[in-house]
Amino acid sequence: MPDHLKKSFSSGNGHPLSWGAPGSASATFAAGLVFENVSHDYDGVDSVKDLSLSIAPGEILCLLGHSGCGKTTLMRIAAGVERQSRGKVLINGREVAGQDHFMPPEKRGVGLMFQDYALFPHMSILANVMFGLTGVPRKEAKAAALSALGRVGLADYAADYPHALSGGEQQRVALARALVPRPGILLMDEPFSGLDKRLRDNVRDETLAVIRETRATCIIVTHDPEEAMRMGDRIALMRRGRLVQSGTAADLYNAPVDLFAARFFSELNQLEGKVSSAGIETPVGVLEASGLSEGQQVDVCIRPQGIVLNAAGLCGVPGRVRSKRFVGEVDLLSIVVDGLDRPLQARVRAGCEWNEGMDVAVTTDPKDVLVFPRQASQF
Numbered sequence: 001m002p003d004h005l006k007k008s009f010s011s012g013n014g015h016p017l018s019w020g021a022p023g024s025a026s027a028t029f030a031a032g033l034v035f036e037n038v039s040h041d042y043d044g045v046d047s048v049k050d051l052s053l054s055i056a057p058g059e060i061l062c063l064l065g066h067s068g069c070g071k072t073t074l075m076r077i078a079a080g081v082e083r084q085s086r087g088k089v090l091i092n093g094r095e096v097a098g099q100d101h102f103m104p105p106e107k108r109g110v111g112l113m114f115q116d117y118a119l120f121p122h123m124s125i126l127a128n129v130m131f132g133l134t135g136v137p138r139k140e141a142k143a144a145a146l147s148a149l150g151r152v153g154l155a156d157y158a159a160d161y162p163h164a165l166s167g168g169e170q171q172r173v174a175l176a177r178a179l180v181p182r183p184g185i186l187l188m189d190e191p192f193s194g195l196d197k198r199l200r201d202n203v204r205d206e207t208l209a210v211i212r213e214t215r216a217t218c219i220i221v222t223h224d225p226e227e228a229m230r231m232g233d234r235i236a237l238m239r240r241g242r243l244v245q246s247g248t249a250a251d252l253y254n255a256p257v258d259l260f261a262a263r264f265f266s267e268l269n270q271l272e273g274k275v276s277s278a279g280i281e282t283p284v285g286v287l288e289a290s291g292l293s294e295g296q297q298v299d300v301c302i303r304p305q306g307i308v309l310n311a312a313g314l315c316g317v318p319g320r321v322r323s324k325r326f327v328g329e330v331d332l333l334s335i336v337v338d339g340l341d342r343p344l345q346a347r348v349r350a351g352c353e354w355n356e357g358m359d360v361a362v363t364t365d366p367k368d369v370l371v372f373p374r375q376a377s378q379f
Contacts, residue, residue, distance in 0.1 A: 019172075019206045020151040028216045030057035031092045031109060031184030033078060038087035040073055047073045048084070049241040057092075057184075060211060060218045062232030064225060064264070070241040071221045075187045078219065079112045080105035091185065111183030111216070115190040117174035119162040125149065126158035129177045148176035151210060168199045175207055179214055186211065186218045192227065204231065225265050229253070237261055259299055259372050268301040269344050273371070280371065283339035284317055284362055287369060297374040306368025307335065307346035309360045316361030319344070321354050337362055 033055040040048040048070040055061045063071045076082040078089060080096070080103060089097040091110075096103040105112075111132075119128050126145055133141040149155045152172040154165075162170055171191060178186060191207070192200045208231055211218050222228050228235045229249035236246040245257045256262040259270075271282050275296040279286040282300050292298065310316050322343055323334040333346040333354060344362065354360060 019153040019210075020155075022209060022213070028179075028182040028214050029184055030215050030217045032057045032090075033185055033217060033219070034088075034090040034093075035074070035078075036088040036090065038074070038077060038084045038089065040070075040077060040082065040084045040086075046241050048077070050087070051238075051241070051243050052087075053236055053243060053246065055217055055219065057217055058215050060208075060220065060231060060233045062228035062235045063219055063221045063238065064223070064228045064235050065238035065244075066223060069238045071223075071238055072189055074238075075112075075189055075219060075221050078185070079110050079187055080108055081112070109184040111178040111181060111186045113174050113178040113186070113188045113191055115193060117170045119170060119173060119177075121162050123161070124158065125154065125160050125162070125165070125173055128162070128173060129180055132177060132181045144180050145176070148180040149173070151213075152176050152206075167194050168203050171195065171203055171207075175210065179210070179216070182214070183216060186214075186216045188218065188220045190221055190223070193222075193224075229265075237264060256370065259301065259375075262301055262370050262372070266303050267345065268303060268370075269307065271300040271302070271340070272374070273298045273300040283337055284344070284364060287364065287371070288366065289371075292371070292373075299372045299374055301370040301372070302344070302364055303368040303370075304332070304345045304347035306365040307333075307344055308363045308365055309333075309335070309346065309348065309352075309354055310363065312359035312361055314361045316363040319360050319362040321356055321358045321360060324354065324356050326350060335360065335362060 035051055035053045038048055038051050039046070051074065063074065065071050073082060077084045077097065083097060083102055088095055091108060095101055096108055126142070129145040129148055130141045133144060146155055146158060149158055152175060154169060154172055157165065165173065192204050195203060204227065220231055232249065234246060234248055235252055237244045237252060239260055245252055245261050252261060253265050256265065262268060271284065273280040273282040275289045275292045275294050275298060277294055279289045280298060280300060287300060312318065317337060319335045319337040321333055322336050325332045329350055330347050331350050331352050333348060334343040335346055336343050
């Protein structure tokens with residue numbers, strides 16, 4: 001059996017090799033990063049529009065949004081790979097990119113980890129990690145690279161080449177290479193998108209542990225809201241080049257600024273409502289209308305777990321279970337209610353008593369109800 005396959009199975013149980021000892025990653029001097037009214041376009045097509053955002057030293061910020069919203073462009077501007085059309089970029093209060101000043105990438109103290117890892121196929125794993133240590137004596141560079149590989153559990157692979165590694169192992173090499181120069185800011189572009197879910201969860205958690213140890217300021221670009229919530233101290237949500245909302249995961253989930261932000265973090269049952277003196281009148285009953293004006297048209301959004309079912313004839317509006325699907329820990333129910341064009345989607349604990357064809361009474365849990373003023377077009 002080839003050496004690299006022996007190493008791949010050395011754990012003896014089919015699981016990935018473990019990462020290195022926690023606490024062994026070299027610490028950095030974290031830097032603050034600020035975007036001031038940054039805009040950028042490609043041949044007249046806006047990619048980033050008048051965006052202002054501050055990241056504190058040592059903070060992990062997840063830059064979240066759909067493909068093409070400008071996340072990667074903003075990261076490349078921070079790294080100095082792209083020069084913005086307008087606005088300023090500051091690191092530790094010092095302007096590194098503006099109208100009359102531009103600091104090249106190699107002088108910014110910024111580490112960049114690409115989505116495809118960008119390992120050099122003709123270079124050994126050790127040489128790949130050493131690549132960014134320019135100006136460092138070879139003996140010291142080798143020691144630092146081996147230490148970084150040890151922290152990600154790949155010191156035994158130092159003499160191998162990238163093709164001998166799995167996707168998860170290549171990701172770990174790319175992380176070691178980005179961190180070994182001890183950057184004050186680490187930028188990661190969709191670093192886990194190429195991994196299957198089982199492996200992704202493990203690699204993501206271990207990567208987060210390494211970043212915490214180094215204390216580097218970090219921006220992680222992702223389109224996955226769960227990933228952003230799991231990894232980020234804060235989340236910055238973008239849409240069409242603009243910043244929609246920034247805050248903690250709890251801020252964005254519990255108090256989204258608009259329907260776009262709400263939809264990004266959970267499935268929604270969207271209903272039309274009108275504010276009356278009694279509250280918001282909807283097909284599922286009258287809901288609280290705090291802060292809204294009488295006569296106002298609104299969009300009422302109810303998360304599937306916020307649909308509450310009671311026995312027919314009890315509290316709630318009449319409905320009927322059209323379908324029931326078991327998906328592990330929960331059952332997904334489709335509920336037909338008079339006055340609605342489409343069934344409500346409910347998420348309840350698996351093994352519930354509700355079955356197809358049963359009549360039920362439908363109410364809602366206020367904590368899973370979001371209300372937004374009606375807009376002509378949200379998307």
